[in-house]
Amino acid sequence: MARPSRLQREVGIVLxxxxxxxxxxxxxxxxxxxxxxxxAKGVRKTRSRKAGHLELFSKTEVLLSRVKQSWDIVSQAxxxxxxxxxxxxxxxxxxxxxVAELVIRFFEGETSRQLYDLVDATFERLETAAxxxxxxRWFEQQLLALAGFRPEWGMCVGERDAxxxxxxxxxxxxxxxxxxIDAERGGALxxxxxARHRNERGVRALSPSALSWLQALQQRDYAEAxxxxxxxxxxxxxxxxxxxxxxxxxERRPSALRILDG
Amino acid sequence: xxxAAVPPSVTNLIQxxxxxxxxGPKTASRxxxxxxxxxSDLALRLATALQDLVERTRFCSICYNVTExxxxxxxxxxxxxxxxxxxxxxxxxxxxxxxxxQYAGVYHVLHGALSPLEGIFAExxxxxxxxxxxxxxxxxxxxxxxxxxxxGDYTAAYLVQRIKTIGTRVTxxxxxxxxxxDLEYADAVTLxxxxxxxxxx
Ligand SMILES: [Zn+2]
Ligand SMILES: [Zn+2]
Numbered sequence: 376m377a378r379p380s381r382l383q384r385e386v387g388i389v390l391x392x393x394x395x396x397x398x399x400x401x402x403x404x405x406x407x408x409x410x411x412x413x414x415a416k417g418v419r420k421t422r423s424r425k426a427g428h429l430e431l432f433s434k435t436e437v438l439l440s441r442v443k444q445s446w447d448i449v450s451q452a453x454x455x456x457x458x459x460x461x462x463x464x465x466x467x468x469x470x471x472x473x474v475a476e477l478v479i480r481f482f483e484g485e486t487s488r489q490l491y492d493l494v495d496a497t498f499e500r501l502e503t504a505a506x507x508x509x510x511x512r513w514f515e516q517q518l519l520a521l522a523g524f525r526p527e528w529g530m531c532v533g534e535r536d537a538x539x540x541x542x543x544x545x546x547x548x549x550x551x552x553x554x555x556i557d558a559e560r561g562g563a564l565x566x567x568x569x570a571r572h573r574n575e576r577g578v579r580a581l582s583p584s585a586l587s588w589l590q591a592l593q594q595r596d597y598a599e600a601x602x603x604x605x606x607x608x609x610x611x612x613x614x615x616x617x618x619x620x621x622x623x624x625x626e627r628r629p630s631a632l633r634i635l636d637g
Numbered sequence: 638x639x640x641a642a643v644p645p646s647v648t649n650l651i652q653x654x655x656x657x658x659x660x661g662p663k664t665a666s667r668x669x670x671x672x673x674x675x676x677s678d679l680a681l682r683l684a685t686a687l688q689d690l691v692e693r694t695r696f697c698s699i700c701y702n703v704t705e706x707x708x709x710x711x712x713x714x715x716x717x718x719x720x721x722x723x724x725x726x727x728x729x730x731x732x733x734x735x736x737x738x739q740y741a742g743v744y745h746v747l748h749g750a751l752s753p754l755e756g757i758f759a760e761x762x763x764x765x766x767x768x769x770x771x772x773x774x775x776x777x778x779x780x781x782x783x784x785x786x787x788x789g790d791y792t793a794a795y796l797v798q799r800i801k802t803i804g805t806r807v808t809x810x811x812x813x814x815x816x817x818x819d820l821e822y823a824d825a826v827t828l829x830x831x832x833x834x835x836x837x838x
Contacts (some may be wrong), residue, residue, distance in 0.1 A: 391754050392787075397659035398822070421818030421827070423776035430817055462787055465794035472791075517643055630753040634795070 383439045390475040407491040414446040428452040432461045460502040470507045472629035481522040516593040528589045532560040532570025546583035553580040558623035585612045701746040701763045718742045720777040729821040737829045750788040779808045784816040808835040
């Protein structure tokens with residue numbers, strides 16, 4: 376069967392890369408259709424014409440030659456967008472690594488245009504003035520949904536007498552009792568269900584403020600979510616609960632944010 | 638020629654050669670059979686050199702460069718400026734800078750760059766040792782000469798944060814270096830220019 380063309384043009388976002396051999400790099404690329412590993416030969420040499428066009432998070436047009444049973448080889452690379460702010464600003468560079476890590480851990484092979492657009496928009500916002508932590512929390516909710524792990528924040532996922540609780544959750548600042556987060560059942564718990572499931576794996580208390588934020592982050596578009604002020608205490612709580620929630624589903628803790636631990 | 642035709646000692650050498658970076662199975666076989674022809678004492682000299690490499694070298698306890706004497710000749714040299722510490726990723730980067738003949742200070746070798754996705758964190762590099770060195774010594778300038786790559790820049794950004802809390806002056810090699818390449822491949826002229834045009838952070 377003849378191949379229509381040996382060379383293929385793609386635009387992709389550089390999610391990760393690792394050194395290979397003496398002067399090569401393996402590049403993890405997210406295109407509108409797939410997540411692929413490609414080989415860029417000689418790219419670590421300063422004179423390479425590809426050098427500088429395959430830095431992390433840049434959007435790059437590549438010409439790939441197909442190699443059977445091996446990585447496709449990058450024969451040309453031309454950066455369309457270089458994300459300079461995601462190289463020089465330590466905090467933004469760290470969140471960008473986390474965004475890329477989540478994509479890599481949750482997706483493999485064929486992916487959707489929606490994922491590509493989400494990642495592209497997120498890097499773009501992360502590079503500009505967006506508050507990095509809030510943007511990252513919003514990204515987590517959108518990514519989980521695309522990955523088929525959309526958490527249920529709107530009604531209780533708890534069980535009573537072998538029946539689903541399904542109590543609608545409308546957190547208010549005046550609520551006296553905590554809600555819950557249940558990673559295993561994939562969503563939030565009403566106060567009664569939290570009391571019942573408290574000692575199960577992946578179950579923790581959740582403040583009313585954190586729950587209403589999770590609802591907003593999931594349902595609203597970014598501009599809308601970002602128009603509210605995220606209080607520092609809630610920001611910390613959200614970072615913690617989502618770290619555990621995601622670690623539960625990945626069966627490992629993402630590594631990129633570890634550097635912020637202290 | 639079946640596999641059985643090659644004695645295990647040769648197969649073993651070929652296998653070992655091919656674990657080296659940039660050496661494929663073909664090159665490995667060619668090297669092994671070249672040594673086997675034994676026209677000179679090359680194989681024995683190679684064996685001795687490798688033995689020495691393993692037995693005599695260690696890391697300098699000050700800069701973590703590979704050395705036979707501890708401290709290494711650069712750290713032990715009173716003519717060098719010990720208040721200026723140039724931070725590099727690998728010993729090869731240090732050699733590239735030494736080739737310029739323009740730098741009179743001392744070095745600190747991190748042995749890698751931060752890459753959390755590959756499991757390389759701050760504690761896997763000689764970063765704590767660098768901080769201790771800056772805190773304890775009379776260091777007046779830290780020159781960050783990590784590679785002009787995403788990983789090198791990230792490592793530099795991390796180090797700036799850490800070193801600023803100590804209060805020492807930090808500079809970064811100038812932007813004359815082409816983005817994306819490794820320092821060890823840069824030529825002396827470019828590196829000299831980068832040293833001269835280093836920027837305050
Ligand atoms: Zn319930
Ligand atoms: Zn030394």
